[in-house]
Amino acid sequence: MNSELITYELEGPVALIGLNRPDKRNAINEAVIDALRAAVQRAGEEADVGVLFGHGSVFCAGLDLAEAIERLTGQFEQPRKPRRHSWHLVFDMIERGPIPWVAALHGAVIGGGLELAAATHVRVADESAFFGLPEARRGIFVGGGGTVRVQRIIGYTVMADMMLTGRLLNATEGEREHIVRYVVPKGQALAHAKSLAAKIAQNTPDANWRITNVLPRINDLSHDDGLFMEDLNSNTQRSPEAVQRLREFVEGRAAPLMARDK
Structure with missing residues (x-):
């Protein structure tokens, strides 16, 4: 699938989704969101891991401000019933x-x-990357889940500083504040992300699902409820593939652990 706004490619078990508005610095409008929704849904059906990247010179410069002005001035027809933010x-x-x-x-x-990057589970940046939350300078507020996702990643004080002062973080600072887990030389982010995705795809789908769906929910629970949820997930019946992997390890037939990524 290739559209004007989103590209989609399947490389084995990995789906590659690219934001494709380079002339607009990959700014997000409703048409992009619609195309991204279709691509993400397709990836969930036919891939084991997804990689998200941006075509052109940037990943994404954020909200399409021209569309924002149209919304604020009533040029968009409002739905008859309230509905969830797209x-x-x-x-x-x-x-x-x-x-x-x-x-x-x-x-x-x-x-x-x-905000979009914060929705992913592992983030790789090359040395050209920089991060910011300039909404206050435009007279608006974050609206893509940043108050939840970004704040949980970097904390209130860092997010407040970025929003109040317009401060930009470079790639090294982004790693320090846990926005990204890997920093690589310029131009190598996509290759490194694809390498990590290939490793992640070697896990069982059930294990990956528990890491991305159960683990963050446990983090939101109290101490006792978190341990209870952990116990439930640790003792549920495993797939035949998981049992086979355990047997291979016990019998000394498992592949060695991979080298540490830097």
Whole structure:
């Protein structure tokens, strides 16, 4: 699947989804969200891991401000009934859907672009990446789940500083604040993200689902409830594939652990 706004490619068990508005710095509007929703849903059905990246010189510069002006001035017809924010819906499909996602980040990762990246599970940045939340400078507020996802990643004080002062974080600072887990030389983010995705795809689908869906929910629970939920998930019946992997390890037939990534 290739559209004007989103590209889609399947490489073995890995789905590659690219934001494709390079002339608009991959700014997100409703048409992009609609195309992204279809691509993410397709990836969940036919891939074991997804990789999200941006075509052109940046990952994503955030909200399409021209569309925002149209909304604020009443040029968009309002739905008759309240409905869930489209960004929230699609980003949740990424964060708590059936497969893990790796983000390959370069250039601007700003506003809604940072909110989108925060919905993925593993984030790789090259040395050109920088991160910001400039909404206050535009007289608006974050609206793509940043108050939840970004704040849980970097904490209130860092997020408040970025929003109040307009401060931009470079790739090294982004790693320090846990926005990304890997920083690689310029131009290598996508290749590294694909390598990580291939490793993740070697896990069982059930294990990946528990890591991306059960683990974050446990983090939201109290101490006792978290341990109870852990016990439930540790003692549920495992798939035949999981049993076979355990048997291979016990019998000394399992492949050695992979080398540590840097």
